[in-house]
Amino acid sequence: MRYGAATIHQRSPAMSEGRLADKAYSRIVEIIKVEGLDVGDRLPSEVQLAASFGMSRTVVREALIRLAADGITEARRGAGSFVKSRPSERLGAHMSLDDLSVTLGSYEVRFVVETEAARLAALRRSPAQMEAIEKAWTELRNALLSSGPAHIEDMALHRAIAAATANSAFVSTFDHMFCEVDRIMRAGVDISRSRPPEAIGAMMTEHEMIVEAIRLQDADGAAVAMRWHLLQGRRRLMP
Amino acid sequence: MRYGAATIHQRSPAMSEGRLADKAYSRIVEIIKVEGLDVGDRLPSEVQLAASFGMSRTVVREALIRLAADGITEARRGAGSFVKSRPSERLGAHMSLDDLSVTLGSYEVRFVVETEAARLAALRRSPAQMEAIEKAWTELRNALLSSGPAHIEDMALHRAIAAATANSAFVSTFDHMFCEVDRIMRAGVDISRSRPPEAIGAMMTEHEMIVEAIRLQDADGAAVAMRWHLLQGRRRLMP
DNA sequence: GGGGTTGAATTAGTCAGACAGCTTTGGCAA
DNA sequence: TTGCCAAAGCTGTCTGACTAATTCAACCCC
Numbered sequence: 001m002r003y004g005a006a007t008i009h010q011r012s013p014a015m016s017e018g019r020l021a022d023k024a025y026s027r028i029v030e031i032i033k034v035e036g037l038d039v040g041d042r043l044p045s046e047v048q049l050a051a052s053f054g055m056s057r058t059v060v061r062e063a064l065i066r067l068a069a070d071g072i073t074e075a076r077r078g079a080g081s082f083v084k085s086r087p088s089e090r091l092g093a094h095m096s097l098d099d100l101s102v103t104l105g106s107y108e109v110r111f112v113v114e115t116e117a118a119r120l121a122a123l124r125r126s127p128a129q130m131e132a133i134e135k136a137w138t139e140l141r142n143a144l145l146s147s148g149p150a151h152i153e154d155m156a157l158h159r160a161i162a163a164a165t166a167n168s169a170f171v172s173t174f175d176h177m178f179c180e181v182d183r184i185m186r187a188g189v190d191i192s193r194s195r196p197p198e199a200i201g202a203m204m205t206e207h208e209m210i211v212e213a214i215r216l217q218d219a220d221g222a223a224v225a226m227r228w229h230l231l232q233g234r235r236r237l238m239p
Numbered sequence: 240m241r242y243g244a245a246t247i248h249q250r251s252p253a254m255s256e257g258r259l260a261d262k263a264y265s266r267i268v269e270i271i272k273v274e275g276l277d278v279g280d281r282l283p284s285e286v287q288l289a290a291s292f293g294m295s296r297t298v299v300r301e302a303l304i305r306l307a308a309d310g311i312t313e314a315r316r317g318a319g320s321f322v323k324s325r326p327s328e329r330l331g332a333h334m335s336l337d338d339l340s341v342t343l344g345s346y347e348v349r350f351v352v353e354t355e356a357a358r359l360a361a362l363r364r365s366p367a368q369m370e371a372i373e374k375a376w377t378e379l380r381n382a383l384l385s386s387g388p389a390h391i392e393d394m395a396l397h398r399a400i401a402a403a404t405a406n407s408a409f410v411s412t413f414d415h416m417f418c419e420v421d422r423i424m425r426a427g428v429d430i431s432r433s434r435p436p437e438a439i440g441a442m443m444t445e446h447e448m449i450v451e452a453i454r455l456q457d458a459d460g461a462a463v464a465m466r467w468h469l470l471q472g473r474r475r476l477m478p
Numbered sequence: 479g480g481g482g483t484t485g486a487a488t489t490a491g492t493c494a495g496a497c498a499g500c501t502t503t504g505g506c507a508a
Numbered sequence: 509t510t511g512c513c514a515a516a517g518c519t520g521t522c523t524g525a526c527t528a529a530t531t532c533a534a535c536c537c538c
Contacts, residue, residue, distance in 0.1 A: 056522045057522090061491090065301055069304075069309065075490060076489090076490075078530035105406040109355075109406075112354075113348065113352060116351040169344040169416070170348060258491075260491085301492095314518095315500090315518090317500035317517080
């Protein structure tokens with residue numbers, strides 16, 4: 001937008017945005033949403049995007065690489081970048097039906113898989129595995145308290161619980177389920193931003209109960225706590 | 240059924256693709272595995288990797304961006320790129336365990352996933368889905384009666400039931416689980432060969448009960464029948 | 479006029495070099 | 509030994525140029 005008369009490219013003076021590529025990523029997602037681009041539609045070329053963003057082609061390219069890795073766009077050499085699947089809209093409000101149904105569908109599987117995983121983890125967890133769970137829980141708590149995005153730490157805790165079943169099939173299944181969901185979460189708007197403060201307290205309590213039950217080797221308690229947590233999670237997603 | 244890196248980064252499964260960055264991606268994964276790099280360890284710098292690969296820093300950088308997007312590595316400005324989670328773990332391949340424990344482990348997951356799938360299938364199956372189940376069941380019955388190998392037809396029936404949940408997450412999870420089992424079936428001993436005649440009758444009855452319950456839309460009946468079937472299946476595998 | 483060919487324009491992929499800003503490290507001084 | 513600072517090393521970003529693939533329209537032959 002800003003193309004000064006001096007024609008000199010201004011080096012960004014510590015915009016505190018961290019990384020320009022993140023900004024470019026968001027702005028391209030924005031373009032897809034605002035412009036109403038559908039699957040198969042073509043994005044502006046890398047040079048056009050770079051010009052309109054006031055950034056170099058390098059950062060736009062990094063953003064496109066990550067968008068492609070997230071399955072949102074697809075680059076065809078000599079042709080351009082194309083929309084492969086639409087990024088999710090704001091959670092709760094305008095999330096596209098596709099992504100919402102995928103997420104809700106995966107919750108149906110998570111209910112049974114993770115509830116059982118929590119049960120088995122309570123029965124079988126080794127001291128080392130318990131330590132890993134405690135560590136993941138501490139990190140999740142810190143992330144929640146700092147009001148930043150926490151879904152990575154959330155996932156890490158659930159994964160540590162799956163690992164404590166001493167059954168790699170649970171970890172494998174867990175990773176498989178989250179391959180999809182994780183992409184949607186990262187592609188869409190940050191969840192934590194639309195997370196009300198009271199939900200943070202609830203999430204902390206829920207996780208605390210799960211970890212405590214596993215700590216006490218209370219199988220049924222862990223299963224119930226996990227089931228409750230997942231139920232609340234789904235409700236937070238779709239009231 | 241897919242294996243390997245295709246689970247994470249969804250590029251063409253064909254090796255040695257035209258794009259250099261794909262090669263760089265694979266070679267970095269290789270480095271992590273061969274070098275035995277653990278979580279938190281540092282990778283060689285971008286310049287070093289580029290030099291050792293004989294590529295430009297640009298392509299190495301693209302590979303690292305995608306590795307970061309896949310959650311395998313993490314780049315810290317001024318410090319370097321670090322391993323965030325081991326590729327083999329993210330890929331969900333548990334090759335280290337012996338076949339029996341893998342199979343028994345996958346049964347623990349199947350118990351919960353398939354029991355719930357049968358429940359939901361009984362509740363939601365459309366006429367077309369019921370027809371597909373009946374068809375798969377007929378083929379399984381024929382295969383069992385002819386005393387030939389029947390595990391492919393068996394899997395097809397269970398998959399049709401998963402599809403009848405109207406939730407693609409169940410089908411996806413089912414396919415994922417059977418990646419492992421299928422490998423064992425092909426590599427290990429053929430189950431059908433060591434199957435006594437009386438087991439054939441039992442398997443037919445068990446499947447008949449499941450299909451009948453889904454036909455009658457009896458959710459609890461379907462769940463119980465599936466659970467019983469899986470219990471018997473595990474006992475047949477490990478008396 | 480119709481159909482196949484060609485070539486120019488457009489675009490992603492790759493390369494090389496440079497600098498800015500952050501982290502780590504090692505040496506020097508108190 | 510402890511504390512600090514400068515230098516080295518790293519990623520992030522910018523620039524400009526070249527390569528290879530795609531697209532599309534003008535063109536030529538039939």
